[in-house]
Amino acid sequence: MSTEVTRLATGIPELDAVLRGGVMRQRIHLIEGRPGTGKTTLGLRYLMHGVKCGEKCLYVTLSETVRELEGTAANHKWSLDGIQIEELMPLPPEGHPEQTILLPTDSELSTLVDRIANLVSSAGADRVVIDSMVEIRLLARDSAHYRRQIIDLRQRLSATGATVLMLDDLTSDTREFELQSAVHGVLTLEQIERSFGAARRRLRVVKMRGGDFQSGWHDYAILTGEVLVFPSLIAQEHHRDEPEIHALSHVEGLDEMFGGPMSTGCSTMLIGPSGVGKSTLALQYALSMVQAGHHVGYFTFDEDESTLRSRLVMHMGLDEQTRQPRNFHLNRINPSRISPGEFIWKVRRLVEDQNARMIIIDSINSYIDVIREEKSLLLQMNELFSYLANMNVMSIIIGAHSASLDTSKEPDALSIITDNIISLRYFESGSMVHKAICVLKKRQGPHSLEIRHLSLTEDGVQIGPPVVPHALAGEMPLEC
Ligand SMILES: Nc1ncnc2c1ncn2[C@@H]1O[C@H](COP(=O)(O)OP(=O)(O)O)[C@@H](O)[C@H]1O
Ligand SMILES: [Mg+2]
Structure with a gap:
């Protein structure tokens, strides 16, 4: 029996070409990049494609409100119809508002992880986007705690059979725990300011466990209504x-x-x-x-x-x-x-x-x-x-x-x-x-x-x- 993982088209054909077919079906992927690099946009594009293919699609937002997401979609003249959007703002536990700020409790983070996993399985989702992992990291006491929770989340998500994109903002400079090591695939988005003219956007597949991909940097562009990826040329x-x-x-x-x-x-x-x-x-x-x-x-x-x-x-x-x-x-x-x-x-x-x-x-x-x-x-x-x-x-x-x-x-x-x-x-x-x-x-x-x-x-x-x-x-x- 072949152990090769089948691929799932992302909705961006040239990105699929870089990924040699798409993201890995039923696996967990990390999309990382600083704010504004286009992670949310990419996540929405991925789910919209799922809707088109008749799949169940779930967007779990921990940072933006549904209204903000709708704003992003409207900016691209996209419709979010058919995508289930769940706002999961990590709230302080009742009665202890000040405790959250000073010291998040162990249970808070595991409750959040629990809620995400339950949402995904009860929705029976085929495609899931979690935006963003920063909120989860902020709740963690230390890196060991964070790591434990992420591995728990990964296992529970894997059990649902969903193909997941986790978005990460890379806002903390000292990354205590490499989220990269806990997932199957990693895609990095980058935006480089040039001394003059438009910023240059480029992306790179860091890893695709057990799968082939086109290595190196590939330029991409975000236009109204579409994300274009330009795979680098191999003559x-x-x-x-x-x-x-x-x-x-x-x-x-x-x-x-x-x-x-x-x-x-x-x-x-x-x-x-x-x-x-x-x-x-x-x-x-x-x-x-x-x-x-x-x-x-x-x-x-x-x-x-x-x-x-x-x-x-x-x-x-x-x-x-x-x-x-x-x-x-x-x-x-x-x-x-x-x-x-x-x-x-x-x-x-x-x-x-x-x-x-x-x-x-x-x-x-x-x-x-x-x-x-x-x-x-x-x-x-x-x-x-x-x-x-x-x-x-x-x-x-x-x-x-x-x-x-x-x-x-x-x-x-x-x-x-x-x-x-x-x-x-x-x-x-x-x-x-x-x-x-x-x-x-x-x-x-x-x-x-x-x-x-x-x-x-x-x-x-x-x-x-x-x-x-x-x-x-x-x-x-x-x-x-
Ligand atoms: N209509 C548009 N045309 C071109 N670029 C756009 C358009 N709408 C948004 N963008 C660009 O998309 C980026 C925002 O992407 P977003 O997915 O919100 O990023 P992230 O989630 O990584 O913070 C911004 O850099 C913005 O300039
Ligand atoms: Mg975003």
Whole structure:
């Protein structure tokens, strides 16, 4: 007989993916996190899903009143219909109000534990949320007392066959007793304030006794009406067998310089200072893909949508009235409001749901700002690029940088992990500023080493003749 514990869906599909199916049926779980991290929200979501599945759901609240809970639900436009809510405010024993404050009695805590266990069994609940364990801890005389009561509670809850989420606020800094050790599964929620923009929320499964889960931190977000979890990316787990696609830029001279088309499975970095023509060049390739009927995802951190649209109008031959092609997915991302996990999730949705075969990130500098706090920046980027390669997607990464390629610094360091590099730059000659383009690296096949003039016209990018040596001799690279 298999001893494997079956799982119970939480109502948050991506959290279930992290948990490899959901929480463990008929087991006790601890959801811990500081106030405001979303424990109550998660608990309500879990019970609402139970109601939808026709299960009996019980919310035991020790800290918030029913009215406060209804407020939280209303905030999300959720209905608590079908959820049995029981308010169990630990009251001082009759006749000894002052005693509670000074010294809780042994019996008080065991009475509370008793009441909770009785409630759960008399309700015949399948899903239970207990919010929060802090109130129980406050009643305990010392850690040994608390531990005894928790183990008693766990045993009595286990006997009911309910799947339980215990919420814990982590408000006491010195945690005398690890509640974690008494339960089967532990999920930690965290909220990190950033110096600017939205706080970053992330969660981690600390343990799932006897069960598999995706380890590490996963970003999540709370929106009106939903909790979104963004499982961290493991490139290895993804693979797609699709025929290779090749895209020419159709810019005269450029395809020859690049040694042919760009191909799916390859990443290309376009580097150069601001305004030199990187986005326009990327759009040429995008256009070629879109016209061949493939889906393209364009993620822009820097430009607002109207600027990009007007470029599209210009370079994609659209008039103002025509909507952008159905297979061109423009995503404007606000770097101060998104977590790395959410960004990667958006990329994945385009690749997996829309079958996008080309992804453009404009620019990586702004994305680096999103993941600045991450120590493993290069590793994360590598994971994303490997994922795109495994999924047979062509990627173009735009990096703004100054005059010379310095791989000891971001974003130039990223050029090490991309397959191809095209460099765009300014130079001065005579009394004029000129632009030049060259292919610095191509992992597969030969390419031209020529430096050629580059100009941007109404029709997009144009490649001019090779830059003559004397022009470059007096060259003065301009910083962006
Ligand atoms: N409509 C909403 N949109 C976005 N975030 C919300 C919304 N309503 C509540 N929140 C966020 O949810 C969090 C509150 O979650 P809650 O479950 O009460 O936390 P906890 O129980 O851990 O103290 C707060 O950080 C709040 O900003
Ligand atoms: Mg709460």
